[in-house]
Amino acid sequence: MYSDKVMDHFTNPRNVGEIANADGVGEVGNARCGDIMKIWIKVEDGIIQDVKFKTFGCGAAIATSSVITEMAIGKTLDEAEEITNKSVAEELEGLPPLKMHCSNLAADALRAAIEDYRKKHPITA
Amino acid sequence: MSEIYLDHAATTPLRPEVLEAMLPYFNQEFGNPSSVYGAGRRAHQALDQARDTVADLLGAKSEEIIFTSGGSEAANLAIKGVAWAYQTKGKHIITSAIEHHAVLDAVLWLKQQGFEVTILPVDEEGFVDPQSVQEALRGDTILVSIMHANNEVGTIQPIEDIGAIVRAHGAFFHTDAVQTAGILDLDVAELNVDLLSLSAHKFYGPKGVGALYVRKGVRLDPLIHGGAQEKRRRAGTENVAGIVGLAKAFELAQAERGEVTRHLIQLRDQLLQGLQAIPHTKVNGSLERRLPNNVNVCFQFIEGESLLLNLDLKGIAGSSGSACTSGSLDPSHVLLAMGLSHEIAHGSLRLTLGRENTQDQVTYVLEEIPIIVERLRAMSPLYNA
Numbered sequence: 346m347y348s349d350k351v352m353d354h355f356t357n358p359r360n361v362g363e364i365a366n367a368d369g370v371g372e373v374g375n376a377r378c379g380d381i382m383k384i385w386i387k388v389e390d391g392i393i394q395d396v397k398f399k400t401f402g403c404g405a406a407i408a409t410s411s412v413i414t415e416m417a418i419g420k421t422l423d424e425a426e427e428i429t430n431k432s433v434a435e436e437l438e439g440l441p442p443l444k445m446h447c448s449n450l451a452a453d454a455l456r457a458a459i460e461d462y463r464k465k466h467p468i469t470a
Numbered sequence: 471m472s473e474i475y476l477d478h479a480a481t482t483p484l485r486p487e488v489l490e491a492m493l494p495y496f497n498q499e500f501g502n503p504s505s506v507y508g509a510g511r512r513a514h515q516a517l518d519q520a521r522d523t524v525a526d527l528l529g530a531k532s533e534e535i536i537f538t539s540g541g542s543e544a545a546n547l548a549i550k551g552v553a554w555a556y557q558t559k560g561k562h563i564i565t566s567a568i569e570h571h572a573v574l575d576a577v578l579w580l581k582q583q584g585f586e587v588t589i590l591p592v593d594e595e596g597f598v599d600p601q602s603v604q605e606a607l608r609g610d611t612i613l614v615s616i617m618h619a620n621n622e623v624g625t626i627q628p629i630e631d632i633g634a635i636v637r638a639h640g641a642f643f644h645t646d647a648v649q650t651a652g653i654l655d656l657d658v659a660e661l662n663v664d665l666l667s668l669s670a671h672k673f674y675g676p677k678g679v680g681a682l683y684v685r686k687g688v689r690l691d692p693l694i695h696g697g698a699q700e701k702r703r704r705a706g707t708e709n710v711a712g713i714v715g716l717a718k719a720f721e722l723a724q725a726e727r728g729e730v731t732r733h734l735i736q737l738r739d740q741l742l743q744g745l746q747a748i749p750h751t752k753v754n755g756s757l758e759r760r761l762p763n764n765v766n767v768c769f770q771f772i773e774g775e776s777l778l779l780n781l782d783l784k785g786i787a788g789s790s791g792s793a794c795t796s797g798s799l800d801p802s803h804v805l806l807a808m809g810l811s812h813e814i815a816h817g818s819l820r821l822t823l824g825r826e827n828t829q830d831q832v833t834y835v836l837e838e839i840p841i842i843v844e845r846l847r848a849m850s851p852l853y854n855a
Binding site for chain 1: 801
């Protein structure tokens with residue numbers, strides 16, 4: 346039911362954990378529906394240096410969280426904001442139809458973390 | 471690594487003895503039981519014999535057994551069949567919140583057709599209170615359907631007591647015995663039931679065949695029209711090989727029941743004890759009145775599907791009541807009805823044992839599960855170790 350790439354990220358998730366003194370933190374989902382994703386980001390000079398995640402959820406939820414950390418590291422905030430749930434699913438070589446909505450929230454979590462960062466670091470030109 | 475199969479409540483492997491009993495009826499004794507010539511008569515004889523066996527095992531008469539395509543059809547025939555046949559007498563039906571969907575959805579469909587439905591709650595161990603049945607009965611109640619034992623949490627209902635109450639009131643009582651046939655002793659007189667559903671593949675018989683006991687005198691409108699088979703209550707050429715297999719499997723299960731039950735209870739209690747040693751773990755269902763093969767626990771802070779995938783990677787087959795595994799957005803209706811929160815219900819694990827499971831397998835499972843649970847908790851934002 347899951348692609349090899351999903352199973353790879355599920356069995357061997359990248360960047361699990363938290364970042365102490367993170368520059369931005371985002372959390373989406375709720376335990377009621379069975380998926381919560383929390384993402385921490387470290388930002389330097391407008392570039393995402395590090396991303397870590399913790400996820401409560403199914404195989405797809407864990408794999409999408411894992412893969413987005415790889416997609417986001419090294420990107421500018423503007424670039425990272427353009428990552429969509431759809432592009433995360435594509436990066437994983439597809440997700441089962443049932444999982445496209447409920448468990449594919451990683452891009453939302455990343456955007457929430459970036460938003461949090463921007464709030465804490467207003468541009469003072 | 472060979473697979474450790476711990477999902478016997480979902481289905482069981484066909485026993486070789488059962489397969490052997492079935493084989494001649496595919497290509498040698500292939501006659502249509504309705505035909506008058508020799509091949510037809512021999513197939514009919516096999517059907518009669520199977521019916522006698524099943525009736526005997528249930529303490530019923532042969533004419534009280536209807537063969538169906540499985541447990542779901544048996545339950546649908548019981549519920550819709552009685553509802554349609556008695557709708558001029560009354561339109562009220564009572565069932566419980568933790569029924570299998572074959573019962574629950576059939577009852578809810580009847581509700582759409584204008585029947586009135588009472589769905590009884592259960593307590594935190596999954597029991598229906600017989601007193602609540604008494605209180606729900608009305609002058610126009612025609613049918614009560616309460617399952618014998620729950621497929622998810624293994625709670626065994628006080629069916630005898632509920633049956634006595636329903637009978638005294640003059641309504642009909644159906645029990646879904648899909649999880650108990652072949653596992654518990656079933657006697658329709660002792661259980662005080664008018665209708666009872668069972669399914670062959672839950673007791674090492676073939677898939678696609680089940681049976682419905684219907685007490686003499688209870689009328690049923692058929693679901694399937696088109697022939698005189700099963701005394702006009704279920705049209706269609708009989709699944710002779712499947713029916714022969716059902717009877718053989720039921721017979722074997724009953725003969726070996728005592729020995730197998732002791733084995734199952736030993737493994738079950740070992741699993742329950744081992745899993746309870748994991749912190750933040752809750753056992754679901756009753757410890758006293760529980761199916762001998764059922765283990766159901768919730769591990770807090772983790773989700774069921776990711777648990778199952780990890781178990782599968784270790785060669786262990788189990789099931790979960792999480793939303794992702796139920797194919798809906800909500801976790802198990804059974805666990806929710808027992809008062810569990812959505813969060814906790816998402817982390818449920820059901821392991822159901824079978825006769826071929828071993829002590830070594832249970833030991834292996836108890837070594838692997840704590841590691842998996844800890845690993846998933848370590849990546850859960852809900853868990854603060």
